[in-house]
Amino acid sequence: MTLRFTKELQTAEFESPFNNFKKVQMVGEVRQCPITGYVSRLVPFRFKPLEEPDLTPLLKKSISLGCPFCPDAIPRKTTRFIEDFGVDEGRITKGEAVVFPNAFPYDKYSAVTVISRAHYVPPASFDPKRLLDAFLASQAYFVKIKEFESKVVYAYVNWNYMPQAGAGLVHPHFQLLVPSRPTHYHSRLIESAERYYQIHKESIFEALLEDEKKEGHRYVGNSGDWEWLSAFAPRGNYEFWGILLDDLSVLDMEPRHLEELSVGINRILRFFEEKNIHSYNMALYTYLEPFSPGYRHLVSLVPRMNLPPTGISDINYFDRLHGESLSFIPPEVAAEDLRRFFK
Numbered sequence: 001m002t003l004r005f006t007k008e009l010q011t012a013e014f015e016s017p018f019n020n021f022k023k024v025q026m027v028g029e030v031r032q033c034p035i036t037g038y039v040s041r042l043v044p045f046r047f048k049p050l051e052e053p054d055l056t057p058l059l060k061k062s063i064s065l066g067c068p069f070c071p072d073a074i075p076r077k078t079t080r081f082i083e084d085f086g087v088d089e090g091r092i093t094k095g096e097a098v099v100f101p102n103a104f105p106y107d108k109y110s111a112v113t114v115i116s117r118a119h120y121v122p123p124a125s126f127d128p129k130r131l132l133d134a135f136l137a138s139q140a141y142f143v144k145i146k147e148f149e150s151k152v153v154y155a156y157v158n159w160n161y162m163p164q165a166g167a168g169l170v171h172p173h174f175q176l177l178v179p180s181r182p183t184h185y186h187s188r189l190i191e192s193a194e195r196y197y198q199i200h201k202e203s204i205f206e207a208l209l210e211d212e213k214k215e216g217h218r219y220v221g222n223s224g225d226w227e228w229l230s231a232f233a234p235r236g237n238y239e240f241w242g243i244l245l246d247d248l249s250v251l252d253m254e255p256r257h258l259e260e261l262s263v264g265i266n267r268i269l270r271f272f273e274e275k276n277i278h279s280y281n282m283a284l285y286t287y288l289e290p291f292s293p294g295y296r297h298l299v300s301l302v303p304r305m306n307l308p309p310t311g312i313s314d315i316n317y318f319d320r321l322h323g324e325s326l327s328f329i330p331p332e333v334a335a336e337d338l339r340r341f342f343k
C-alpha cells in the first residue's frame with residue numbers, strides 16, 4: 001500500500017535588492033511526514049558549509065568545573081541504583097559504558113549511560129564497539145526495569161551530544177527513559193502504526209521502506225537488518241532514520257541487532273564530522289514488549305548547529321511554538337551525500 005508523501009510548493013514573489021529590485025520568485029516546500037503528519041518547511045536558502053568549531057574553550061571549562069562522568073569520579077560523584085534493584089555495586093557496566101540513575105530524573109525510571117572513559121570523543125570516534133557496549137549496558141538496564149516493574153512498555157535511548165544540543169556535560173552519555181506513557185511524538189508514531197495495521201494488515205514502517213526503496217531518492221542503505229533513510233519531512237537540517245523491520249522488543253534483541261545499529265550510527269556520525277557538525281540529538285524509540293503488531297523500532301539522528309555568520313540557532317519559533325521545523329537541505333540531497341558511507 002502506498003503512503004501519502006504530501007508536498008506543496010509555495011512561491012513567494014518580491015522585488016529584490018540583490019537583483020536591482022526586479023521581481024523575483026522564491027520557491028519553498030511544505031512537507032508532511034507520511035507516518036506522523038509532522039510538518040517541515042524546506043526553505044530556499046543556500047546552505048553554506050560549516051566551519052570547524054574551536055571547542056578548546058568549552059573542553060577546558062568542562063574539565064576545570066570537574067566532570068562527574070570521568071572514570072575516577074564515577075564511584076564518588078554519580079548515583080547508584082537502590083539495593084532492591086539487584087545490580088552489583090549499584091551500577092551496570094559493560095566495556096567502557098556505565099549505567100546509573102539520572103540524578104535529575106525526567107520520570108520514575110530515568111538513567112544515564114556514560115559511553116566512554118574519555119572525557120571528549122569526536123563524533124567519528126564513536127566506533128561501533130564503543131556504541132555497542134553502551135547499547136548493551138542500556139539494554140541490561142531495561143531488563144532490570146522490566147523485572148522490577150512488569151507493566152512498563154515504552155523505553156527510549158536518548159542522546160544530547162554536547163551542550164549545544166542540550167547536554168549538561170561534555171562527557172558523552174545517553175539518557176535512558178522508561179516513561180509511564182509514550183512521549184507526544186512517539187504516541188503519533190504508535191497511533192499511526194496501529195491505525196494503518198488495522199486497515200491494511202501491514203506495518204506502516206514496512207510500507208514506508210517499500211515506498212522509499214522504490215522511489216529511491218531518500219533511501220540510504222542498510223547495516224545488517226537496520227535500514228537507513230533521510231526523513232521525508234526532516235526535523236532540522238538533516239534527519240536520518242534507522243528502522244529495524246524485525247518485530248522484537250529491545251529486550252529480545254540479540255547483540256548483533258545492537259551491533260548493526262551501532263555500525264549505522266557510526267556511519268552517520270562520520271558523515272556529521274566531515275560536515276563539521278559536532279553536536280546532535282538522537283532518540284531510539286524502543287519498547288520492552290511487543291505491544292502493537294505494526295510497530296517497529298525507529299532511531300532518529302538530527303544535527304544541532306549554529307549557522308553562520310552570527311551563530312544563528314537552528315531552533316526557532318517554528319520548533320518551539322508551532323511544532324514544525326525548517327530545513328535548508330533537501331532530504332534527497334542529504335541521502336545522496338550520506339550514501340557513500342554505506343557502500
Ligand SMILES: [Zn+2]
Binds near residue numbers: 071171
Ligand atoms: Zn568527563
